[in-house]
Amino acid sequence: GENVEQHPSTLSVQEGDSAVIKCTYSDSASNYFPWYKQELGKRPQLIIDIRSNVGEKKDQRIAVTLNKTAKHFSLHITETQPEDSAVYFCAASWGNYGQNFVFGPGTRLSVLP
């Protein structure tokens, strides 16, 4: 079955710097790759996603890139702010019915003022 690895497990950056989190997946049938942000004590919330027919997607300070050949996708956060501090989860999904999801183990991002 699908396996999603995520690195690093923890990441500390200075405010204003960029942060990059990388995920790799194993099943070439995966076609949807969301990223979720979970602030302390809150529910995971979708921040950006990308489908397999797209190589890059950007939303303000957040971008996701996908390399299907290498089976990896990355989250890029620019100009980090303290409110970006959270745990970030990547996921890979295959099939057309939204039922097949595997999440990565998460990355704890700390943005230091």
Next chain:
Amino acid sequence: DVKVTQSSRYLVKRTGEKVFLECVQDMDHENMFWYRQDPGLGLRLIYFSYDVKMKEKGDIPEGYSVSREKKERFSLILESASTNQTSMYLCASSLTGVSGSKTQYFGPGTRLLVL
């Protein structure tokens, strides 16, 4: 705006008790999921349901069962709670994906402590 609610934010139960966790969504989503979240292990799928009365085992179904009698409601049942089931339980829902969106929307979570 999608709303997913869970019946309790915190629960304390004793070993051997039967525990019910309930999840309700108001967006007519076909898919509903139960995850368990433990530090360093991410979100692990316990069960999911793609329609009323339909269910599929996830990665860690042992010790759990589920019920979906109505489309908006998905219940997780711990038949006989054990201390290793102490965890955060998250419910999620999504459309089938045929419409184009497979985004999962999560509930606030239930933190369960089994003594």
